[in-house]
Amino acid sequence: MKILLNKSLPKWIVLLIDQLIMSWSFALSFFVIKQFEFEEIMRGHFLIYVGLFGLVSLITFYNMRVHTGLIRYSSIYDIYRIFSAVFVASLIYGALIGLWIAPMYGIDSVNIYLVLLISFFISSTLLTVVRMGAKALFIFIKRSNVGERERVLIYGANGFSIILKQALEAGGMGKFDISGFIDDNPSKTNKDIHQKRVYHTSAITKLQRKQQIDKLVVFSEDLKADNLKLFIETCVELGIKVQTVPPTEQWMSGQLSLNQMKDLKIEDLLQRPPIVIENGRISSDLRGKRVLVTGGAGSIGSEIVRQVLSYKPEIVIVCDQAESPLHELQLEMEEQFPEAKIALYIGDITNSTRMYSMFKEYQPDIVYHAAAYKHVPMMENNPCEAILTNVLGTKNLADLSMAFEVEKFVMISTDKAVNPTNIMGTSKRIAEIYIQSLNGLNQKKVNGNSHPYTQPIQTKFITTRFGNVLGSNGSVIPRFRQQIEKGGPLTVTHPDITRYFMTIPEAVQLVLEAGTMGRGGEIFIFDMGEPVKIVDLAKKMIRLAGLLPDVDIPISFTGLRPGEKLYEELLNEEEQTIPTHHSKIKISKVRVYKYDDVVSDIDELMMLNKNKDERQVVRKMKQIVPEYISKNSRFEELDLQLNN
Template sequence: MLRFATRTTQDLLDLLVLSAAFWMAFLLRFELELSLPILKRAMFGWPYVVGFEYFVLVSLGVTRFAWRYIGLREITRLLVAISLASFVFVVLRIVTEATLEVFPYSIYAMLPLGVIAINYTFAFMGVAGLRVLRRLFGERQAQIRHTSKTHTPAVPTILIGAGEAGVIVAKEIRGNPGLGIQAVGFVDDDRAKLGSVIHGLTVLGTTADLGVLAEEHGAEQALITIANAGGGTIRNLVRACEAAGLPAKIIPGIFELLDGRVNLQRIRDVSVEDLLGRQAVELDNAGVSRFLTGKNVLVTGAGGSIGSELCRQVAHFEPASLILVERSEFHLYSIHRTLLAEHPDLTITPVICDVGDAARVERIFEQEKPDVVFHAAAHKHVPMMELNPGEAVKNNVFGTLCVAEAAERHHAEAFVMVSTDKAVNPTSIMGATKRVAEIVIQALDSRSDTKFVAVRFGNVLGSTGSVIPLFKEQIAAGGPVTVTHPEMVRYFMTIPEAAQLVMQSAAMGAGGEIFVLDMGEPVRIVDLARDLIRLSGFEPEVDIAIEFVGTRPGEKLFEELGFNAEKMDKTVHPKIFVGKLASHTWDEVLGGLEVLEQVQESCDRQVVRRALKEVVPEMLEPKAEAATGEVRPSRSALEPARLESSVA
């Protein structure tokens, strides 16, 4: 009933405004003096003109637009409707004048051209003005309701970036007072925009003026609204905000703004992931869908950082079933519960299993008959594997062999192994065991109908045992933050990015490839530590100390992504390269496995290293790097060129 009453009221208001526009047009055209003949013509034409105009508005859907959310698109449709009605009046005026001698009374249907022009202007302004006033009133009421509910005023905020994304954010903030943001203006380093007004917000100055502008306008925070900002740009903006005394905020997935999708409820503090500037992955959804949809997909290490994200990503492609293989009860329970909540209609089978347990693995493959296997189970902590060398061989080599041979025996379509950049010219036991695993699956591919591929990438931000959680713990404890060496550099990517590119590589592979993911620019660990300290609200070396402790056993100062002997070719995906090494024969691999089988129970690091060296002759001895507080020029300027030459 309320909706009917609202709609009826709106229709009556439209008719009233159109009538007022009609009479104002006659009055202005004849200078407020209407003779009796002119008044008769006006009285005769009034219902027909207003009725036809309203008919056109209804026909073009203008009356169905919600007044509360009127925007440029709706205003444009209104302009088209009023223009169309006025065009018909002009045509009718010309036709009527030509037939006036035959039909003298048709003069009452003949509107003066001046009346038509004035009526056109007033009708458009009046109908549009009604809707704009309703929107302004609604936004004001929403702001009052939000303030009364929360009892907290909106936070005065400077928007950084007056580009396309900034325009969308400004519009969303104006239309959603519940966000608790009061935008006071833009800053933008494009001086051509200075002084311009966007959605009622002025471009106040550049980022260099942040401090002064914040004080002048009472800003209490800054929101980064640049959709394609790289990590270096965000880092500079965060430092500018710190210098101005403003907390810096960002919107996760801000690249989506350019598609018109915006969720400002997700505004949060800038994180270390933002500073790396990793761009969103563009998947070949059709290709990945052909690879996964309707298939039985098995993921080993399903409770780990990469394994659990692989499970989440795979689930979106609607496999016939998803088998979670994990030896940690708690981690298996966690990912199983998460997937059940997100995908209640998907068949999900949680299985507790050690990948080295051949009998258990065999039973799983017999029962579940997986079509695609993602092998993410592995020991990955470099120093820990130096202390437990036999376990690295047992899990990373023979665990991989166990699952891979089961996939072959049960005719799985594809087996995808998650590898690491530490497998390249390895200095660590962990890296060497992963290189052996690559050799094993390449040899299996040469004799099997199953497609075997490996995907190699560097460090993953926030994964268990990685440097980011360690730094956060140390900062929370008041420091010091421990860094192995001032020149230590690593490649990083986010967990979702890694999982998506693993799926994409698997869908592209023909078998036998070692895919190498584009890790971007290497990051100096000491810079990462400083950024994380600043993002936590402290000043490096003032509030939180950084201590250099020296490299640990098996560590390199920098990691490589490809062998010089590899021919790294581009693929159809810009972030994925492929290198085909000359694969070993299965007899050669068996010989190496026999050597390693003798040492898988050994705790002697040197014994295990010698055995691995027989299978991986490119394995290097780690160089002990002394800790030093002196920060010399980073290798990061050199390593990108090294990477580019290997993947060109």
């Protein structure tokens, strides 16, 4: 049975069936006009009439390609093509008989136009019935093979929703039982569309109790509406699985493929209204420029590359030490931006010689510095490496940017640099302090690859600070997805732990905007919205997978990891913010350190780092950043020593 379902009739057989129906309909119409007087009919020119009609019909149907569609997917458009083909064939045939055959051969023994009129209605009806019957039979057989069907609600009650209903019924092969439409427009509710009821969104709880809805299907472009997000969250709480489909213009060959139906992601629920940025200003900043992105193969760095390329820079230099992710990014960029000029540069930012060679070769105008070690527990166990990359690596790039007269240097920082409780956050805070201290210098001798450079400082150093990004490498959401796929448990460190979240594209949009508005020395902080409780995030992700928390998938609490704190902050208590023209970007007012003091501290830190004495390294970090208080870490005893 499955073999039959997966096969379709050859096109020539469909064409042959169509012609048999056309010829039979014409012959029947002929008999009706002649009142079934067979002897008179056969003595006349019946065979000439039928033969010519069959030839005209065959040529017309073949050229109009009526036979090329799959019968099981027949739609209103296919019916329209049938009627058009029958009409055109009748028109051509009538013209041939009236203008050529009848006058030339002197045959006019029947009212051929009346025959054509009757034949038109008979053949059109039969061709339509055959297709609809075959489609209905196919769906019936398919349904009998799929077992229990899913009860589906479609969000919205408009023309696109009707198209979606028809696509699910046809493409789903009987897998779906459309329970109706659901909408928040009172003028549409409690009415029937295509034999299906339209319900109001407020009735979803009662509807779920009565009909046991399995799935809600939503167009992906509708997810931006806040009222829909609230409704979806209600559906998720009720155990209704939510799936999205792309806009109809993106359906393959005009048909919805089941592969195009995607499970709703947690990012869709957490995503806030679209950010409006000044593309004109960013474009004027980036167009025709040489742009360097460090950490370019990472989550943030690769998105910076994508967005920067859309502003048509002269070249984008992508620097990273991760070979495979860099190669994958190259393949993606070659496909998406085939005309763009991209240079891939494998290198470690702590290697000053390698970095000097890169700056000398490409002479970048703008630097986006996203390269960093970012995982808190890992850096807590490897403080020397955190200092080496996050502090020395940043210093190398900043010094080279001054030496090569880079216009702007934009550093990507983190909310963990505020009142840090771990090595990672503190290393980023020290990098922030150094970057800020560079602004306002009149001149400075910079050493790159043992070549001294002395020139006025022209580079504007800008820092951007934000929280967690959704779906970044190693973040909590991909981890939860993996755990759900394995059947759990989902591991959460603490019942009360909260984090700020932002999508990667919107974070990068704000980075570009802040980089454009920055004049040097600022630390820009982004509006991260409301903090999200991680355990609530875990429960939502379980429900989105169509499962129940602590029933199908357990949640276990593992305890805070080394250096981890319950709540992240974007500002120190003593800090204030200054608004900018963009409502989601503010400037943090922080203490500015003297350059000479900062360099002295960092030089001492690097000397200690060379000796690999972790305790002395961390002690020095606490002296540079007095607000750094270790939590849940082996370095907590240093705080007691420093305070005594």
